[in-house]
Amino acid sequence: MPPEKNVASFPGLLLKKGKIKEQFYGVIKELILSGQLQAGRKLPSSRTFSEMMSISRNSVLSGLERLTDEGYLVAKRGSGTYVAAVVPDDVIGIKPAAPDKQTGGETHSPDVNPQTQVMKQLWQETLPHSGQNLTFNIGVGCSDLFPHELWGRLLGRTWRQFRHQDGRLNEAMGYRPLRRAISDYVRTTRGLHCTEEQILIVSGTQQAMNLAAQVLLQKGDEVWLDEPGYDGALGVFTAMGAKIRPVIGDQHGMDIAYGIRHWPLAKLIFTSPSHQFPLGGTLSLSRRMALLDWAAENDAWIFEDDYNSEFRYTAQPIQALQGLDRHQRVIYAGTFSKMMFPGFHLGFLVVPENLAEHFKIAKYYADTRTSYLEQTILATFIAEEHYARHVRRVRKACHERQRVMTEAIQRYLPEIVGVEPSDSGIHLVCWLSEDIEESTMIEHCRKAGLGAQPLSRYCQTRPEKQAILFGFAAHSPEDIVAGIRKLAQQMAKE
């Protein structure tokens, strides 16, 4: 039977409204996927299709060409066009997987590295707190102030220039002009001692910690963490089998003397000297010097998490530990996710010269390199001083938002007996009256639609005093007042 007749009898060849060439493509593809046009079947000529369906021959040719490019059809010179022997969707597995018949779709515990169980447990402990509620959630900067239009223009420019480049400047350590821009920036703003050869671009602090753990630690090594401290760090170091040593602190940051007294064998110290997470203390100069001396004498490494240093409102920041270090013991981590927005996912490490090669290789085997496009735009953004301007704008707005939230809490929430005064940071630590439990307060927050976090989430032992944390940076002053009032109303109801 001639193929023309056969095809003419397919009901699917009726076209609906829309662009004809796309419809023709869709109809033929559907006939192939449903098996009505089988592998190896010869198709009618484009002229026949066009006459049969009363559509232009150009539409037919365009549809056939696309189907051929995508592998649904095969054109044989001098013979015609055929349905391909193997449909691409079969190769790439587009069909939904059927449930496992033997188990009725149930999953069994797979045979995985037991260390993942430890990670899973930590994940489950923090999961209940990381709900969908974004209002007053912590860790988010002034994402509403991100300069979208400017970024869009730089993106267009970068894309146009990309045609003349081939991305060779994007090495495993990162895009070289970005590394240069960052090294110039942190030398002037944070007092770091570094060259671009020591800068490694990463996808945020989380990756930075993972690389540091891989390069510097062995299973069983001791790691100091702030208590309370950053749960992201706890996860990374626990997962790789380190022994976690909690070190208490106060308004002057981590208590270095306590750490040395209790855990003198530590291999790595993880801390955020410019703004201790989550309580906000600044590591004093004398503690900085004591930590650096002790690390040099004991061959210990210091991971300086400088995630919040740009959010400082009145006083001058103390020079970063890295800039004070004379013995190359500090691994400095900076992130852009607070200044830009949480999904931005670009950060950097400044590593000692003699570790640069090791970190580069670890990064290469982690993901070969960070994606090119965002790095190139950010390099221009920093080099043309848009970043410095953005930081000034964000700082001003944040300072105001912090003041507004502090006043609103003092006015509307008597259950909060103290708001930790702070010259920096993007969240407030709110100490609770003894009459109310942290969990009750968090429950009220959830009912009022607020994503506040309990202090206990970041503690390995029960804290003496209870507190909740409110992020203020991502909301306008009006929204801040409205959120606090809503919580007060919610509490008055019960």
Ligand SMILES: Cc1ncc(COP(=O)(O)O)c(C=O)c1O
């Ligand atoms: C203490 C601390 N360090 C670093 C970060 C930044 O992490 P990342 O760069 O992976 O977004 C955060 C984010 O919330 C943080 O709380």
